[in-house]
Amino acid sequence: RPATLISPSILSADFALLAEECDRIVKLGADWLHIDVMDGHFVPNLTLGAPVVACLRKHSRAYFDCHLMVSEPAKWIDDFAKAGANMFTFHLEAAADPAALSAAEAHPAVADVARAVRAAGMEVGIALKPETAVELVMPYVEAGLVDMVLILTVNPGFGGQKFMGGDVVGKCAPLRRAHPGLHIQVDGGVAPSTIDEVAAAGANVIVAGSAVFGAERPGEVIAALRASVDG
Ligand code: DX5
Ligand code: ZN
Numbered sequence: 349r350p351a352t353l354i355s356p357s358i359l360s361a362d363f364a365l366l367a368e369e370c371d372r373i374v375k376l377g378a379d380w381l382h383i384d385v386m387d388g389h390f391v392p393n394l395t396l397g398a399p400v401v402a403c404l405r406k407h408s409r410a411y412f413d414c415h416l417m418v419s420e421p422a423k424w425i426d427d428f429a430k431a432g433a434n435m436f437t438f439h440l441e442a443a444a445d446p447a448a449l450s451a452a453e454a455h456p457a458v459a460d461v462a463r464a465v466r467a468a469g470m471e472v473g474i475a476l477k478p479e480t481a482v483e484l485v486m487p488y489v490e491a492g493l494v495d496m497v498l499i500l501t502v503n504p505g506f507g508g509q510k511f512m513g514g515d516v517v518g519k520c521a522p523l524r525r526a527h528p529g530l531h532i533q534v535d536g537g538v539a540p541s542t543i544d545e546v547a548a549a550g551a552n553v554i555v556a557g558s559a560v561f562g563a564e565r566p567g568e569v570i571a572a573l574r575a576s577v578d579g
Pocket of ligand 2: 547555
């Protein structure tokens with residue numbers, strides 16, 4: 349599998365001190381910063397958009413791993429590219445009608461979003477909600493349109509929820525088998541107590557919000573997560 353990357357979710361940071369929080373967590377060993385964008389429509393919560401990412405970019409050279417929990421991902425591609433986002437991860441369920449997705453062939457609407465993200469100069473991530481079958485993302489990975497697949501292990505919308513193990517995190521395994529070099533990200537309820545199952549399933553990009561920002565010593569949590577994945 350590719351190198352282990354720890355991407356703390358700033359959803360659990362102090363939003364009034366975002367630049368300092370980002371700087372602090374990078375100095376403590378974070379590889380990427382996971383930025384959760386919620387539109388109050390695709391998920392029942394509102395967070396931040398491209399204007400905040402653009403402001404943060406002036407204070408940070410970190411890799412911005414943006415997770416767009418929004419109903420119309422295509423609408424925001426140019427704004428995020430201009431704001432300095434590095435990874436643009438959109439939901440498979442948002443890019444096309446989930447009922448029209450198939451494991452056998454790529455849906456043109458999803459493929460178009462993926463191509464537009466890359467054309468805008470960002471890396472392409474596709475996220476799957478817990479109930480979405482992993483087979484449905486395979487056509488895009490096989491077509492070479494995707495740099496990362498994000499497997500959600502909570503229902504998106506809020507930090508601090510309980511990790512869904514078993515079959516949900518288990519969706520990583522067939523992806524890893526079929527695509528040894530792919531970035532596979534797990535997001536939701538990841539902590540030192542759940543990381544072993546995440547690592548065993550084959551993920552290499554680890555998101556953790558409350559476990560990192562809620563810790564007395566976030567650097568130790570980052571190091572512990574990394575050590576568990578690296579074995
Ligand atoms: C869930 C978000 C996650 C969330 C993770 O809607 O996509 O990135 O911030 O937070 P924790 O690690 O606390 O579950
Ligand atoms: Zn996220």
